[in-house]
Amino acid sequence: MKAILSLLFFVHSFAVFSQEVDADVVIQQVVQKLNTVKDYSVEANIKTNIPLIKIMPVNASIYFKQKDKFKVVSKGIAILPKQGFTDVNTFLMNKGSYMAVSSGTKTIGEVKTNLITVIPTGETSEIILAKLWIDTKRDVILRSQVTTRSSGTVIVDYTYGAEVQFGLPNQLTFTIDVKKFKMPKSVAADLNKTDQQKKKTADKDQKGTIVIKLTNYKVNKGISDAVSCYCGWCTT
Numbered sequence: 547m548k549a550i551l552s553l554l555f556f557v558h559s560f561a562v563f564s565q566e567v568d569a570d571v572v573i574q575q576v577v578q579k580l581n582t583v584k585d586y587s588v589e590a591n592i593k594t595n596i597p598l599i600k601i602m603p604v605n606a607s608i609y610f611k612q613k614d615k616f617k618v619v620s621k622g623i624a625i626l627p628k629q630g631f632t633d634v635n636t637f638l639m640n641k642g643s644y645m646a647v648s649s650g651t652k653t654i655g656e657v658k659t660n661l662i663t664v665i666p667t668g669e670t671s672e673i674i675l676a677k678l679w680i681d682t683k684r685d686v687i688l689r690s691q692v693t694t695r696s697s698g699t700v701i702v703d704y705t706y707g708a709e710v711q712f713g714l715p716n717q718l719t720f721t722i723d724v725k726k727f728k729m730p731k732s733v734a735a736d737l738n739k740t741d742q743q744k745k746k747t748a749d750k751d752q753k754g755t756i757v758i759k760l761t762n763y764k765v766n767k768g769i770s771d772a773v774s775c776y777c778g779w780c781t782t
């Protein structure tokens with residue numbers, strides 16, 4: 547009897563472990579939730595803390611339509627990294643463009659997450675490597691670390707509120723490598739100034755943060771035709 551109970555316990559434990567390491571299933575559950583969002587609009591407050599430059603907090607309106615139409619409307623300089631905001635979601639929806647491997651578990655805050663490493667299968671992918679810490683109880687990404695060809699490595703921490711049912715965060719905190727991150731032209735020009743003190747500081751590894759707070763979501767309500775420019779990624 548004890549042998550049978552031990553065998554049942556082993557089989558149950560193996561089944562649970564297998565579920566935890568089934569990286570494809572974990573990702574597809576996240577994608578399934580994101581696919582419930584056909585469109586949304588949301589108000590954003592963007593606070594940027596980047597060494598060497600001063601950028602005031604900016605308010606913006608963001609509009610999204612499946613599968614990759616995206617527009618940002620702001621009167622100021624709105625730095626919204628695509629990594630972790632739209633690029634990762636779009637990338638994950640193309641199941642044939644990557645392979646996923648389970649890399650264990652990690653607790654973020656009080657939440658146990660599955661760490662999934664995502665490797666593109668195409669040689670021309672903008673994303674080189676992505677690591678995703680996924681809360682499998684809510685099927686949402688709590689943290690991502692994305693390495694791209696153009697902007698280096700970007701780490702994003704996500705928090706969720708009422709829109710967690712759609713997989714939409716209410717705050718994103720980006721940590722960027724200032725020297726590698728692709729900035730808007732006006733900001734990049736400031737970083738390239740030749741004053742000696744800035745040169746000395748720029749020689750060091752510089753990390754910057756961008757915090758985006760999202761409020762007043764309107765999900766699956768339709769986007770007005772008045773919002774006519776959907777160039778993929780723009781600010782007006």
